[in-house]
Amino acid sequence: MPSNFYQDVYECTRMIPFGRVSTYGAIADYLGLGSARMVGWALNKSFTNGIEVPAHRVVNRKGELSGRNHFFTPTLMQELLENEGVQIKDNKVRNFNDRFWHPAQGD
């Protein structure tokens, strides 16, 4: 049983609405982790943990698909986002400011 902060990250990631994206920093700040790296680390562990998490909806603060190389295929992350209506340009989310969603925002 992993630390509680893993579950927090997974749960928070599942909160992200369809067709919206969030950032590591936003989740880290919302959970009070104090370190955005922990979010990416937890999501990486989610693969080995077998927990299904929409990690493709989590990008860095620039809106870049920084984690695409950690998926089964480097293009899977972009494909999943485009499948949700999120347009990707040069590994970056189009209209990122508009697509951005913050956990505390509650939508």
Next chain:
DNA sequence: CGTTTGACGGTCC
């Protein structure tokens, strides 16, 4: 138990 690493973020120049 000290060192390195990592799907990040912010500042500095």
Next chain:
DNA sequence: CGGACCGCCAAAC
């Protein structure tokens, strides 16, 4: 606008 640098903290070594 972009590269260098530091802080952040858990896990791996």
